[in-house]
Amino acid sequence: MDHHRNDSSRMKALLQSEDSKDDHERDREQSSTNGSSQATCSASSHSSLSPGLSRTRETEFGAWAEKVERQKEDVSSSSCSPLSALKKLPECQNSLGQLTFSMTHSVLIDVKIFNRGRSLSPQEGRDVWHSNFVKMPCSQLSLMTTKGAVFKTTNQKPRWDIIKKQLETLSKKSAATVKDVEDAILKYNPKYKGRWSFDALATFVERVHETENYFKPLFPKIAALAMDLPNSVKKAIPLLRRGQTASITLSQAQIACLLANAFFCTFPHRNTSDPKAEYHHYPSINFTSLFEKWSERKKEKLRAIMHYFHVxxxxxxxxxxxxxxxxxxxxxxxxxxxxxxxxxxxxLHVTSRGSIETEGTGMLQVDFAASRIGGGVLGSGLVQEEILFLMNPELIVARLFTEKLADNECLVITGSQQFSRYSGFGDTFEWAGPHKDNLPKDEWSRWQRQILAIDAVFFKDRRDQYNMLKVTRDLNKAYCGFKAHFPKEPDIATGKWGCGAFNGDPQLKAVIQLMVAAKVRRGLAFFTFHDEKLELELQQFYHLLVTEGTTVGKLYGLLEDFCAVQQASGGSCQVDLFDFIRNSLKPSRSNL
Known part of the structure; x- marks a missing residue:
């Protein structure tokens, strides 16, 4: 790698002498690429040469580029594994046994019927209006104050009666407008009249091309789906609360019904983020924030969501x-x-091509999560987690019952279906059409897709991450998610976790995940999202760790040393983590 850096420096200087303006643009693009943890499009590290570059220098540059490619191939072949060498869910073949419920596993379908013939009938239950459970819109204890038309008296009646009346009216229409949707929602959320805006939804329906504009006939179908809630979900849904290991299993039909209610904003006590609110530590679930503040981002999000309901x-x-x-x-x-x-x-398999959600399908796919699951999926956010939730909208229902994750917690979701494809990232994100899932299913009729939501630490100042308390926190967070629960587990598909908006150091996050994967004895597929520089550096760094027989404990000690150096210098130490560890393991090497 040292020779590569010498060659790289020499060629960079040569290119700068030819066209400083083009170099400035290349450096800016490279900086932008390296600074984003999830960018799906970035500048190639082998940018086209300036038109004024001499043929001799062009030949020299080409030789250098070929040398770099050979280095990548040599390192990859000697240490890193091909993607095919990593285990996926279908290969693990763990026996799940019959589907059962327990004190820690709530199942919302009738397990006896399911285990006999795999029919998905809802589990019978009772209405529970309690702080440990989701407060359902169809609960008879969810009351709404109404005024008498003649005597101006006030009465309380079940809110579901009003919701059902509005949904039923909509469901009977052959087509409904956004104004119809808005009027219905505000009938049972009257205090938000004049406060909630539906401009994003209205503009979306107006601007989408007529060949794709099936939304007016779709609104009544979503209303009918939402109205079926009392028949679809009969058992109380427990909250997945902080500090408690627990799980919930639902059918895809039940999830669709719950999300249809989120679309029509029926869930009570879920419309405020006030610190004193009952669900302050839970993500939002009603779709109000998705319907307001039009933007191109909202357009593409709504295309994905509406396609899900269409299916x-x-x-x-x-x-x-x-x-x-x-x-x-x-x-x-x-x-x-x-x-x-x-x-x-x-x-380890490391690549700058492909993605977690495509090439990593069948592995434990890491969701670079916010502590409130789903992040800004119902707002304007469009980074890795939000995109994942838009391609797999069933994930959004986790926001209904999952309390904010603590530092020692994670969420694992098994069985979600991918409905859409996409391109781009952030402002360049576009819905790219339907996706047909061809994954096999397990014994519990779950798609063999497993997603792990773990939240990294946010650093306002990047220098703050070189602190062993923060490093150990992320080690433990990843360990919580990576550790096995069955004899055979799939390997892990991940990447630059917490390195975009959270300002994490990609090298540090890579080392943390390598350490945890080693600890739990699971392979790692690391996708650098078109960052070819990190791809090469990580391949070479991993080759050194394998060659030297470096242990997890040894790496932990070197991280302690690195953090101490960074703190002693006030964060001004310019050496990067890979070089620091390399020089510590091979003291005889030069500091290059």
């Missing part, structure tokens, strides 16, 4: 799977002593 309300389509949401808590007694860990590096 789920199509009588010819049959989504008969289950989805499980598991909250895991890492107990103090289970936290590793990282300093004494003797495990060596597991398999």
């Amino acid at each position: 789920m309300t199509d009588k010819e389509e049959k989504q008969d799977g289950l989805v499980t949401f598991e909250r895991h808590v890492l107990r103090d007694a289970d936290v590793p002593n990282w300093r004494s860990c003797k495990e060596k590096m597991s398999k």
